[in-house]
Amino acid sequence: MRKHDLYERDLSSASWRKSARSMADGDCVEVADLGGGAVAVRDSKNPDRADLRFTEQEWAAFRGGVRDGEFD
Numbered sequence: 761m762r763k764h765d766l767y768e769r770d771l772s773s774a775s776w777r778k779s780a781r782s783m784a785d786g787d788c789v790e791v792a793d794l795g796g797g798a799v800a801v802r803d804s805k806n807p808d809r810a811d812l813r814f815t816e817q818e819w820a821a822f823r824g825g826v827r828d829g830e831f832d
Contacts, residue, residue, distance in 0.1 A: 766813035
C-alpha cells in the first residue's frame with residue numbers, strides 16, 4: 761500500500777489498542793491495524809490529534825529497531 765493511500769483512509773471506526781507494556785499513568789501510544797501490515801499510531805492521551813501511518817515495511821523497520829535497542 762502506498763503512503764498516500766494510508767492517509768486517505770477514514771479511521772473513525774478503527775479499532776485502537778494499547779500495548780500490554782503501557783505505563784500505568786497512561787503515557788503510551790495506541791495502534792490500529794490498517795490491513796496489509798500497515799498501521800496507524802496515535803497518542804493515547806490526545807486521540808484527537810493527528811495520527812502517524814506506517815506502511816508494512818516502515819512498521820517492520822521500526823519494530824526491528826526497537827527490538828535491537830536502536831532507540832535506547
